[in-house]
Amino acid sequence: MVAILEDSRGGLRSTAPLPKPCLSYWQRTTRAYPYLNINRNTPLPASKRYVIIGSGISGALTAFELLESGVRGEDVVILEAREAASGASSRNAGHVRPDAFRGFGHYSKYHGPEQALKIIANERLVLEKVDEFVKKHKVSCDFHLTSTFDVCMNAEFAAYEAESLAAFEKAGGDVSHITFYDGEEAKKQTGVQDAVAAYEWPAGSSHPAKLAHWLLTSVIENGVQLYTHCPVSKVSRSDVGEKLWDVYTPRGGITTPTVIHCTNAYASLLLPQLEPHLVPNRAQAHSIIAPPAFSGPGALTKTFSLRYSLQHFYSIIQRRGDGTIILGVSRSNPNLSIETRKGCVCFDDSRYNEETLEDALKQLKIIFPAKDKDIDSDIHGEGMDHAWTGIIGMTGDFVPFVGPVEGLEGQWVCAGFGGHGMARIFTCAPGLVKLILGSQWSDTELPECFQLTSDRASKMTNESI
Secondary structure, three states, X not given: OOOEEEOOOOOOEEEOOOOOOOOOHXXXXXXXXXXXXXXXXXXXXXXXOEEEEOOOHHHHHHHHHHHHOOOOHHHEEEEOOOOOOXXXXXXXXXXXXXXXXXXXXXXXXXXXHHHHHHHXXXXXXXXXXXXXXXXXXXXXXXXXXXXXXXXXXXXXXXXXXXXXXXXXXXXXXXXXXXXXXXXXXXXHHHOOOOOOEEEEEEEEEOOHHHHHXXXXXXXXXXXXXXEOOOOOOEEEEOOOOOOOEEEEEOOEEEXXXXXXXXXXXXXXXXXXXXXXXXXXXXXXXXXXXXXXXXXXXXXXXOXXXXXXXXXXXXXXXXXXXXXXXXXXXXXXXXXXXXXXXXOEEEOOOOXXXXXXXXXXXXXXXXXXXXXXXXXXXXXXXXXXXXXXXXXXXXXXXXXXXXEEOOOOOOEEEEEOOOOOHHHOHHHHHHHHXXXXXXXXXXXXXXXXXXXXXXXXXXXHHHHOO
């Protein structure tokens, strides 16, 4: 069953997660996960203390943090529209990549320089948190702590990055971990023939589905119930009690005082007040079996973001274990726009776009011309392997929504990560749990601009961000 909800955009309606999405590289390599389709046909309990909607990394980590804070696993239920962790968490390009300075001017425009500094500092903290978490719990998710190159592919963007770095440093931002390369040195360090300039700073990569699955396994084994293939169609006030909510699914309803929305791009389907400010965007990535030029000593040991402009870029990681290259494309690609079909705004992650695939492979040859002859391998099993899409949630002011939903006491949200979830979730989800359990915003150590408030929504509307 696919829920279809009324929408304010000229009478259009939005579809909930499609029941038959394509599989990503990450999903294709984790088909043996034992809880992939857990409780697919099991009736829901009548009530629970905490109901988390969404089983990706934000939902799974929220459940994990609740248990770490003393909540009983038996009091928590996770509802997932499709198989476990089937959304953006298992469809991204594998980066754990904080922004070191590039977004400072962009964030300053909407939130002021003080908040911009906090946003960037928080992303750096997330990398440390992920590294610490994986090591502490011995999480088998192929996490690789390395460094990343931000490569400027033309003079215009090189000037933009230089201005951003200067403004960031002038405002008091820490640049001690950033290395700059110019001209020929940039080409030499990155191996990118057309590089105009490049910046390098600490970053990581991981197998995101394995990370999500580890979190889910941990909470399930400690009493949390996960119901897969159980999309939520509506949340409304319960007749049972003034401070209770009824959560409706095809398998019946569940009553709870606490609803936690961890549905990223889909959050506005159940919280329509977010609809003007949370826009779904379709992204695409590709896996490539490394040909000789990218194999052995030619393997890429660092991650890349290759940028022609702020919104036009390509991302690359190469997995340490099997050498698979993951090539992502920018969200601004017109071939990836959200489609309108039969009166519905479709969150379509069922198929990839052929033109986007062709463009990505063409760019790989431009970026690494010395390896051009190897990319179109004529050896069976080498070269292009798989392509997939995923839906990400872009907020109007480019930072996530975290916290209580105003006017809906007992409902909470952690969503709108803008394709940057792995650089944000590991502080956002723990921060949200602190709020749910009674702490103040200052206790979360999150930037104040992440709060979901009516003032923030009004500003986005008035400024047409």
